[in-house]
Amino acid sequence: MAEQKTACIVCKKEGIKGTPVRKDVILDTIKKVKTRLGIVRGFKLIVCPDDIEVYRKKRAKFEKMAVLHTTVAAILIVLLVFGPILLGAPFNLMSIFFAFVLGVMVAALALLSYVPALEGDAEPKKRTPDQIAKKLAPKETASKKEKTPKKKK
Numbered sequence: 001m002a003e004q005k006t007a008c009i010v011c012k013k014e015g016i017k018g019t020p021v022r023k024d025v026i027l028d029t030i031k032k033v034k035t036r037l038g039i040v041r042g043f044k045l046i047v048c049p050d051d052i053e054v055y056r057k058k059r060a061k062f063e064k065m066a067v068l069h070t071t072v073a074a075i076l077i078v079l080l081v082f083g084p085i086l087l088g089a090p091f092n093l094m095s096i097f098f099a100f101v102l103g104v105m106v107a108a109l110a111l112l113s114y115v116p117a118l119e120g121d122a123e124p125k126k127r128t129p130d131q132i133a134k135k136l137a138p139k140e141t142a143s144k145k146e147k148t149p150k151k152k153k
Contacts, residue, residue: 007043009116010051010058018046020119027116047118055115062115069110077103 007014009021034040047055080099
């Protein structure tokens, strides 16, 4: 089996070595659309060592924008669903449906600046509720729990 050609997603250089890009649903969808249109070139996507810093900045920007878009979408849905009800308008199922559709569309805007993750990047580990509670607890409370009370004589 012949080795697949590589291309850097940042500088577009072909035939170089680097860190491979992790396959995901979005990349698979793009590949299927390009296959249907007949414009697939068949490259394995990588990030070359020269462009790793540029890639990290782009990926960080994408992650920030994804959080921002989903937050705006959630606030928009809450306002469009509960706003009319709180103002005395009658319950309307279609307005709730369109609020969710609009929220999904706003959240999907983050995909316009999509930058895929690298194969070597570790997935964020799942934290247990106990770890989250320790992280969120005030320092004084956590330190009181760790200290054992001394007995007075």
